[in-house]
Amino acid sequence: AQSVTQLDSQVPVFEEAPVELRCNYSSSVSVYLFWYVQYPNQGLQLLLKYLSGSTLVKGINGFEAEFNKSQTSFHLRKPSVHISDTAEYFCAVSEGSTLGRLYFGRGTQLTVWP
């Protein structure tokens, strides 16, 4: 089974500052990688995903992530955050052979301050 580590449980930043949320996974076999966002009292919404091809993936709301196979990482970045980006962010991994089941990290709470 996969193990997904989100290295920071909380990340406070000021508005318009850049942010990076870190994610590492355990296996080097073929994987699919996802970032989801959860706003308070809501379900999860897909930000972006990596299936294959270019290692830099662009998602919604100006977020992007880079897949690094040698470091088994999939860090999420945004060059300039807004108050509205305040939410919990989850990294998730799916292996090719597991019928799409996702393994989630514990989440990173991003709080953007004015």
Added chain:
Amino acid sequence: DAGITQSPRHKVTETGTPVTLRCHQTENHRYMYWYRQDPGHGLRLIHYSYGVKDTDKGEVSDGYSVSRSKTEDFLLTLESATSSQTSVYFCAISANGQGETQYFGPGTRLLVL
């Protein structure tokens, strides 16, 4: 937004009682999943289904059972609720398994007293 509803949205129950949560989809997606979300644990898979009457266990399946008699409905049953099953339960769907985006429902908050 994907057409996924969960019912009930909130429930309070007592230890030892059976509880059934329902996930209903209007997307005709083949795959359906039940997760629980707990602080500090992220989301963990309870059970999933890859077709009508085809289900399998996830990583935290003890004390839970599921049924899928129709494409659109996936039921999660807590056979005898315990306080450790107090959680937020999310249903998700996807068209195909591998690499497909999973779309999540709004969640059900369950409190077991």
